[in-house]
Amino acid sequence: xxxxxxxxxxxxxxxxxxxxxxxxxxxxxxxxxxxxxxxxxxxxxxxxxxxxxxxxxxxxxxxxxxxxxxxxxxxxxxxxxxxxxxxxxxxxxxxxxxxxxxxxxxxxxxxxxxxxxxxxxxxxxxxxxxxxxxxxxxxxxxxxxxxxxxxxxxxxxxxxxxxxxxxxxxxxxxxxxxxxxxxxxxxxxxxxxxxxxxxxxxxxxxxxxxxxxxxx
Ligand code: AMP
Numbered sequence: 001x002x003x004x005x006x007x008x009x010x011x012x013x014x015x016x017x018x019x020x021x022x023x024x025x026x027x028x029x030x031x032x033x034x035x036x037x038x039x040x041x042x043x044x045x046x047x048x049x050x051x052x053x054x055x056x057x058x059x060x061x062x063x064x065x066x067x068x069x070x071x072x073x074x075x076x077x078x079x080x081x082x083x084x085x086x087x088x089x090x091x092x093x094x095x096x097x098x099x100x101x102x103x104x105x106x107x108x109x110x111x112x113x114x115x116x117x118x119x120x121x122x123x124x125x126x127x128x129x130x131x132x133x134x135x136x137x138x139x140x141x142x143x144x145x146x147x148x149x150x151x152x153x154x155x156x157x158x159x160x161x162x163x164x165x166x167x168x169x170x171x172x173x174x175x176x177x178x179x180x181x182x183x184x185x186x187x188x189x190x191x192x193x194x195x196x197x198x199x200x201x202x203x204x205x206x207x208x209x210x211x212x213x214x215x216x
Contacts (some may be wrong), residue, residue: 002027002081002213003106005088007183008114009171011121011128012198013205015137017114018085021205025213027081030072032065034085034135041132057171058165059089059179066096074104082106089180094187111187112209114198117171125169129158143202 002025013030022029036054039047046068052059059216072078088094108114122132127140131151138158139144145152163172183184187193198205 001085002215003082003101003109004082005108005111006114006120006143006189007111007180007215008198009118009121009176009180010169011115011124012114012116013124014085014114015135016143016202017112017205017209018083018204019136021083021209024210025081025083027083028077029083029085030069030078030087030119030133031085032060032069032087032089035072036060037070037132037135055162055168057168057175059175062090062092065089066093069093069097070100073100073106078106084108088183089175091179091182091186098186107137108192110212111193111211113184113193113195114205115195119200121173122166122169125164126166128164128192130161131156132159 003092004021004027006018006021008014018029018031021027033054036047036050040054041047046064049064050060059065065087069084072080073084084097088097097108117214124139129138129140129145130136130151131138131154133156134151134154136151136153138151145158149158150160162168184193196205196208196212197204200208
């Protein structure tokens with residue numbers, strides 16, 4: 001059973017590797033960032049609540065985020081595994097996740113931690129382009145779309161994320177450092193973490209992830 005979390009600082013490659021993992025292992029991709037962005041574009045109540053936090057690069061409050069994940073993880077399609085991407089991001093979220101998954105018998109089996117030095121992140125973030133429709137992400141140099149500026153999957157014109165500015169990145173890195181990084185120790189204690197060098201090529205990172213999963 002693959003009940004997985006992928007973590008790492010913004011720009012470490014979580015979205016890119018998530019696409020590969022869910023395709024290879026046929027499990028749902030639960031990205032809180034994607035869920036928030038979808039809610040914002042649909043102008044739902046959740047979107048209205050989350051929008052200002054996301055734009056500035058701050059974390060959305062725990063009670064909103066935890067409620068969203070609780071609902072999603074309890075759905076039927078998560079019974080044979082899942083991949084959480086971008087959640088948990090705080091100790092409180094990790095504790096809530098531990099309680100919830102225990103309660104519903106879907107406990108986390110592995111935490112993939114993509115390790116990247118901060119210097120390489122700014123370049124990756126500024127060259128990132130995303131599809132506003134299907135959420136696929138590209139990089140102007142290392143992961144180009146087949147046709148410039150167009151999503152390979154759904155042919156939608158690509159955009160730059162609103163929080164992929166250097167100013168929002170500073171806030172996001174600060175949130176990562178203060179609130180998310182302590183989760184590494186949390187999951188080390190639970191013996192669940194696998195550190196993977198996120199600075200390798202996309203294929204090499206994925207190959208390391210597969211090895212980690214097959215060792216499970
Ligand atoms: P991501 O797509 O994972 O980079 O997330 C984009 C933004 O969504 C983050 O900078 C936060 O503002 C918000 N967000 C996503 N996941 C969480 C979370 N688990 N807790 C709080 N805020 C989150």
